[in-house]
Amino acid sequence: MSGSASELARRLGMFAEAACREYLSNGHRFGNYWMVGDVRNTRGRSMHVRLKAVGGKAAGKWVDEQSGEYGDLLDVIEQSCGLVDFREVADEARRFLSMPLPPPQLPPQPLGSHRQPAATRGSPDAARRLFAMSHPIAGTLAERYLAGRGILLSTHERALRFHPGCYYRDLVTGETRTLPALIAAVTSLDGRITGLQRTYLSSGLDPSGKVGKAPVADPRRSLGHLLGNGIWLGQQSGAPVMAAGEGFETMASLRTVMPALPLAAATSANHLAGLIFPPGCRRLYIAADADAAGRHGIERLSQRAGEAGILALVLRPQLGDFNDDLRHLGQAHLAAWLRDQLVPEDARLFLPPG
CATH class of the missing domain: 3.90.580 (DNA Primase; Chain A)
Structure with missing residues (x-):
């Protein structure tokens, strides 16, 4: 055959x-x-x-x-x-x-003369192609998923896209399937996509009536070159004040409360430690989680910021993370909680009055 x-x-x-x-x-x-x-x-x-x-x-x-x-x-x-x-x-x-799969050692073959050459799996090229295949999030499951988490972002956020049938492979069983996914671009400071993060979504509603993550072993996966780069929400360079953190939903929650503050999600504690600072940055807020897993990333990033002449300040949530605060305490409460942690000048600039 x-x-x-x-x-x-x-x-x-x-x-x-x-x-x-x-x-x-x-x-x-x-x-x-x-x-x-x-x-x-x-x-x-x-x-x-x-x-x-x-x-x-x-x-x-x-x-x-x-x-x-x-x-x-x-x-x-x-x-x-x-x-x-x-x-x-x-x-x-x-x-x-329903055909048998080939032995794993068989090399890939070209799709045809009218197709682009295949991108290497997990490469920045693969990330860029998948992002290009995706759609704006307005009116999609991705927008409903974020809204269900209390995250209200502009539909013009350039880093976010939606794919209705993104490839998913179970790393244990080898089973493959397609699932809807929120696609978040990881970019370098010059705006070039170097990787992305996929959050696989359920096509139905959870018991609370919201769109949840897909019922798979690891509903969030990344690919491409992540170290030093991030999921940027807002201006990537030239801003004197910015915030950075580990998780996308943590940073998107802060974006909901402070939409004018440039933010970067590094996707993991190790990647947070290696985040590259944009030129002109003078003050860096680092979003912490309540658990101990990200402490190394925060400490290392703070040290590197100090060595670069950047003032690093840690923002701490009341609950487990800032998305927990946003969902369970509300946007106004979160804004009030952050006001006491920001430099007064930044509180006046980035938080609503009150």
């Missing part, structure tokens, strides 16, 4: 409508075509997929009349699932076709 790209595409074409219902679920059938917005499963009618071979034209071929893109059902799997190399695309195609 051949495992080549052309053979997999041909077999997918034999089940073109079923594949469209699986990977282009926001579309619908119209005659011999499946109509959808684009290859990333956006609602609309610009893209059409041929469901049955006609006049020598193969089933499964598609074209997007608006963008000019075209391809086969392997491209659909790649783009709609947010995959970044051929091995992942082929594995997902075989799963759909």
Whole structure:
């Protein structure tokens, strides 16, 4: 049984409508075509997929009349699932076709002459491609998830995107699936994406009626080059005052209360310790959690800030972290709690009056 790209595409074409219902679920059938917005499963009618071979034209071929893109059902799997190399695309195609997976030592093969070269798994290129495949968060599960956590951010935050079917592999069982995900870009100070963090989401509501994290072993995963970089919310350089912390939701909670303060989430304690300071920074607020896990990162970052002539001040929550404070105590209470920890000049500048 051949495992080549052309053979997999041909077999997918034999089940073109079923594949469209699986990977282009926001579309619908119209005659011999499946109509959808684009290859990333956006609602609309610009893209059409041929469901049955006609006049020598193969089933499964598609074209997007608006963008000019075209391809086969392997491209659909790649783009709609947010995959970044051929091995992942082929594995997902075989799963759909109930074909056996190849031995793990088989090398990846090119998708075809009209496709871009595959990005190395876990690389910054892979992160940039996945981010480009994703959508703005407005009106998506990602926006509802954040709102359920009390986090109210502008839909124009450039670091945040949503992917409706992001690839997830169970590291223990090897099982693969696609899940909706909040995508947060990790960038360098010049704004270039070097990595990203995926928060996998449940497609349904939790008992409280909110969108929660997906019921998987590790619903939050990162890829790319993270050390020294961060998930930036707001201005990345030239700001004399900024805040940094370990977790995205911690920093997004502070962003909800202080929307004018530039913030960076380093994604882990070790990465927090190595965060690169933007030029012109004079004062750095470091968001702490109540647990002891991040103390090393805070201490190391404070030391490095002092060596760079930057005043480092630690912000401490009342509960476990600032998202706990935001959800359980409320935005006004959190603002009042922070007011006593900020330099008075910064409190007047970044916090609402009161």
